[in-house]
Amino acid sequence: MSIINNINKLFDHRIRLGIMSVLMVNEYADFNMLKELLGATDGNLASHTKALEKAEYIKVEKQFIGRKPNTRYSTTKLGRAAFKKHIDALEAIIKKQK
Amino acid sequence: MKSKDYLKDISEIKNMMNKSSRFISLSGLSGILAGVYALIGAAIAYSLVISYSYGRLTLDGWVFETCLFILFMVAFLSILTGIFLTTRKAKKDGSKIWDSTSRRLVFNFLVPLAVGGLYILIILSQGKYGQSGGLMLIFYGLALVNASKYSIGDIQYLGYIQIILGLIGAWKPGYGFWLWVLGFGIMHIVYGTWMHFKYDRN
Numbered sequence: 001m002s003i004i005n006n007i008n009k010l011f012d013h014r015i016r017l018g019i020m021s022v023l024m025v026n027e028y029a030d031f032n033m034l035k036e037l038l039g040a041t042d043g044n045l046a047s048h049t050k051a052l053e054k055a056e057y058i059k060v061e062k063q064f065i066g067r068k069p070n071t072r073y074s075t076t077k078l079g080r081a082a083f084k085k086h087i088d089a090l091e092a093i094i095k096k097q098k
Numbered sequence: 099m100k101s102k103d104y105l106k107d108i109s110e111i112k113n114m115m116n117k118s119s120r121f122i123s124l125s126g127l128s129g130i131l132a133g134v135y136a137l138i139g140a141a142i143a144y145s146l147v148i149s150y151s152y153g154r155l156t157l158d159g160w161v162f163e164t165c166l167f168i169l170f171m172v173a174f175l176s177i178l179t180g181i182f183l184t185t186r187k188a189k190k191d192g193s194k195i196w197d198s199t200s201r202r203l204v205f206n207f208l209v210p211l212a213v214g215g216l217y218i219l220i221i222l223s224q225g226k227y228g229q230s231g232g233l234m235l236i237f238y239g240l241a242l243v244n245a246s247k248y249s250i251g252d253i254q255y256l257g258y259i260q261i262i263l264g265l266i267g268a269w270k271p272g273y274g275f276w277l278w279v280l281g282f283g284i285m286h287i288v289y290g291t292w293m294h295f296k297y298d299r300n
Contacts, residue, residue: 014110017107017110017111017114018110018114021110021112021114021115022114022115024115025115025118026118026119026198029118029198033118033197036194037114037117037118038114087108087111090104090107091108094105094108
């Protein structure tokens with residue numbers, strides 16, 4: 001199998017790549033934190049988190065902090081494994097082309 | 099696909115991981131000033147002890163109380179300067195001063211430091227003050243090592259140096275004062291200068 005097969009199409013987008021990067025090193029992140037870090041609009045971010053949620057790479061928890069609704073995200077085991085594989089593939093390709 | 103895109107992806111991943119988990123707007127200048135305050139404080143305390151207490155510090159009396167007061171002033175001024183300069187730098191960097199990264203940094207820094215501070219106050223109240231210089235260095239060093247995971251990784255080395263100085267101080271309590279001067283004064287200045295030139299000047 002060639003390494004190019006390990007490149008995950010789902011991570012081939014700046015926002016989705018960013019979401020996963022943030023969640024890999026944080027226990028969880030809420031919607032606003034992701035929005036600020038990635039500089040995305042509400043709708044844009046929502047559609048990308050939905051895509052990752054659908055693939056079961058991230059978990060979504062909705063809760064209330066006081067009276068404000070708060071949505072927070074965290075990675076799933078599947079998501080972590082997929083992202084690691086993706087990074088390994090990126091590194092392997094870069095090494096090969098050097 | 100081109101490798102250039104992949105390289106960009108990798109650097110984007112690294113950038114996001116750092117930005118979301120580390121607070122890096124610490125100011126090197128505040129380290130230098132903290133060291134200067136420590137040296138001034140130590141000089142005043144030293145001259146007091148030499149001229150009014152015959153070179154020996156006893157737990158009762160105004161000289162000891164003044165030394166404690168100087169110590170608190172040094173800590174207070176250092177914290178104030180640190181907050182002021184770090185806020186200024188964060189503004190310049192365009193990052194928020196009080197977000198999840200700085201909250202985590204402060205919390206992880208304060209836990210070992212507060213425990214150490216309370217422990218030192220307790221043993222001081224029991225009349226055992228010989229170890230306090232070394233203990234301050236040890237707990238401060240542990241706080242730095244702990245905090246380095248949430249900030250510029252380099253501060254862990256300052257932490258290790260403080261811990262080693264503190265252990266030497268525990269072993270040779272007679273040098274406690276001079277080790278304190280070396281750790282809190284000189285090392286802060288050296289380290290702050292290094293950080294200033296490495297991170298601040300661009």
